[in-house]
Amino acid sequence: VAFQIDHSDQSSTFAGNVSVPALVASADIYLNDGYDTANRYLHLRKNTANDGGIVMSSKTGSNNATNDWQIVNSGGTRDLHFYAYGLAGNALTLDRENGNAIFAGNGQFDTSLKINAPDGGGSPAMTAIINMHGYEGRGVGIKMKDNVNSASSPSDREWFVGTGYNTSGFNIGYASDGSQSSYAAQAKLSITTAGNATFAGTLT
Secondary structure (H helix, E strand, C coil), rough: CCEEEECCCCEECCCCCCCCCCCCCCCCCCCCCCCCCCCCCCCCCCCCCCCCCEEEECCCCCCCCCCEEEEEECCCCEEEEEECCCEEEEEEECCCCCCCCCCCCCCCCCCCCCCCCCCCCCCCCCCCCCCCCCCCCCEEEEECCCCCCCCCCCCCEEEEEEEHHHCCEEEEEECCCCCCCCHHHHHHHHHHECCEEECCCCCC
């Protein structure tokens, strides 16, 4: 049977492929609705030079519909982009060649972030790496607030570890109010590029 209509629910079943110039659905579209034990794929095929993807839109009442997100396999580079219309740019880009992920804004990880380097049999000089690149000698480092999320008596006290603001040296800084912990005035330990160290307090 090439084509069958179920009179009980008015569903249609085609034995082969169905080609349509455009598809407009007023309800959900299901692939493998019967949960058959087989791999299923939704194929979107395009010319290499052209984009292809999914656009998600929304609207309220009689207002005009607005586009919210676009997941697009770009032409040319063939990278995968998560385009945010509110941002007017890519919120996330996944590189097809090397798997690198580029985020447009800040990222948040709840509880922990793990950088794992499995032993692949090589002998690199470095394995697990965090690279932080700045500009114009401005602060680059790690800021730690150990009390900001406390249920009772939270505070913004903050430690800083890295190259401080307007200095090429290495600093460990502290600010009880979380303000400008990377500045030289807040440094508790400073190490110059020559290796000279300065402690702000008593050395015991």
